[in-house]
Amino acid sequence: MRVLIVEDEPNLRQQLQSTLEGAGYAVDVAADGEEGHFLGSTESYDAVVLDLGLPEIDGLTVLDRWRKEGKVMPVLVLTARDSWSDKVAGLDAGADDYVAKPFQTEELIARLRALIRRASGNASAELVAGDIRLDTRSGKVTKSGDPVKLTAQEYKLLSYLLHHKGKVVSRTELIEHIYDQDFDRDSNTIEVFVTRIRKKLGADTITTIRGLGYSLEDEGQEAAQ
Template identity: 55%
Template sequence: MRILVAEDDDRIAETLVSALSKAGFAVDRERDGESAWYRGDSENFDAVVLDLGLPQMDGLTILKRWRSAGRTVPVLILTARGQWEERVDGIEAGADDYVVKPFHVLEIIARLRALVRRASGHASSRIMFGPYQLDMRTMQVSADGLPIELTPQEFKLIAYMVHHRGRVVSQLEITEHIYSQDYERDSNAVEVLVGRVRKRLGKDVIKTRRGFGYTLGDGF
């Protein structure tokens, strides 16, 4: 899951970036409004954390521009305490949720997960696929209630696949969504990762579409 954090305050931004990374998101950060707008406009993030008071272009403007350009990416607004008018404006401009500063990072994480989940059409934080259950909250996969040990990367991969079930996901797409920033293009890290997930969940969970990418296997 790839998240854009648009926040000019370095301290806050670093807290967020580090917490979100640990929570398993791939995080990119922008410090000014114009850059934030451009990246949200041109790239596919799974969600955006947007501070309203950004230099160069303020958060509300950014959000309105995205929405009028048809960008539906879930947006979580950060707003200063007591500025309830801002909240209203934000929601009207198309924000999906908001959090008041100072905030608890855990709350941000929980809300982001909820947003991503809703955006991909799943209501609960637990998603079934085949005999397995994926719990986004605890980052665990289980079969019949028995937890299966997955490493963080393995979990990210299967979670991304489950969120995009029903279509083919290219290696490039996987790389960009489970790793931050750019990555070595000629690496077989994704193939190895797929192999490891298969070893844990059975070789049919992920099906190879040679030349295109991968899909969740039939029945998952």
């Protein structure tokens, strides 16, 4: 899953980036509202962490512009403001949730997980397809109850497919959502990771839809080779 952080305070921005990357997210960052608005308008994100008190363009304006542009990614607003009216203004501008500073990073990550799950139609913290289970809280993956060890990138790919279970996901969409903006998008690593996941979880775990992309179903289908 790919997340954008728009925060002008350098230490907090770096802390959030490091924490979210450690939790398995691909992370892009912006230090002001102008850059944040541009990235949110031109890149694909599964969620955004948006500070309200930004230079250049304030967070409420950025959020309002995104929504008017038809951008529907979940947005978690950060605010140091105590006034309830500022929180209401954020929600009215299109925010999906908010966290007041100072905050516990564990709470922020939990709220992000919930926003991303709800945006893809998943209510539970545990994503399930057949005998495969992925716990978004612990990052653990099991098959028929037995733990399966995945690399960070394998986990990101499997998690994205599980969040969009039953849908065909293109290679381009996978690249856009599991890597940050600096990744070489001509790379063939998606195919490599799909092959590795099939070896670990079963050849029928991920189905190749020729010319379209990949799909992960509740009941395993025979994977195209």
